[in-house]
Amino acid sequence: MQSLKGKKPIPGTIVFDGTQAVKGYPLNKMCFSFNKAENRDAFKADEDAYCAKYGLTDEQRDAVKKRDVLALLNLGGNIYYLAKLTGMFGLNMQDIGAQQAGISLKEFKAKLFAAGETKNG
Incomplete structure (x- = not known):
């Protein structure tokens, strides 16, 4: 894997690095759970309780409520995991x-x- 050290970032691009991974761990773990239909159903039944179960921050929970994908990316969401969540949003x-x-x-x-x-x- 190539290192990003010393390279200019692309403006507006969120680099999913170790810091982002740590920040987004609960969010990404929750999104991974959506591989099971029963978890998608549980989320749809009570989104807030499901987010709380995974320990999402207030900011992450607010972004989920608002369907704000950009905020979720900035809050540590990985696009590959978020695809499950955004798919449920249509x-x-x-x-x-x-x-x-x-x-x-x-x-x-x-x-x-x-x-x-x-x-x-």
């Missing part, structure tokens, strides 16, 4: 990409289409 990777870009889903899809046209045209 969000896909394009929805998340639009949030990260700060544009609407329609605008994001248009950007993707235009980039594909440029590359293939």
Whole structure:
């Protein structure tokens, strides 16, 4: 694995490093639990109690309530684990990409289409 030391970060990019992993451990552990249908059902039945069971911080719990994927990423969420959670919210990777870009889903899809046209045209 290549080290990021001495490299310029990409603006707006959250690097999932050891610090982020520690910060997001409870959140990511909860998201991993969603591999089981009964856990997804328990979360849907009482989100707050389920978040409390895993020891999420107040900020993480608030971001879950608000469906704020960017905040969850900043609070230590790993996108691969968050995919289970965001899927339950009805969000896909394009929805998340639009949030990260700060544009609407329609605008994001248009950007993707235009980039594909440029590359293939």
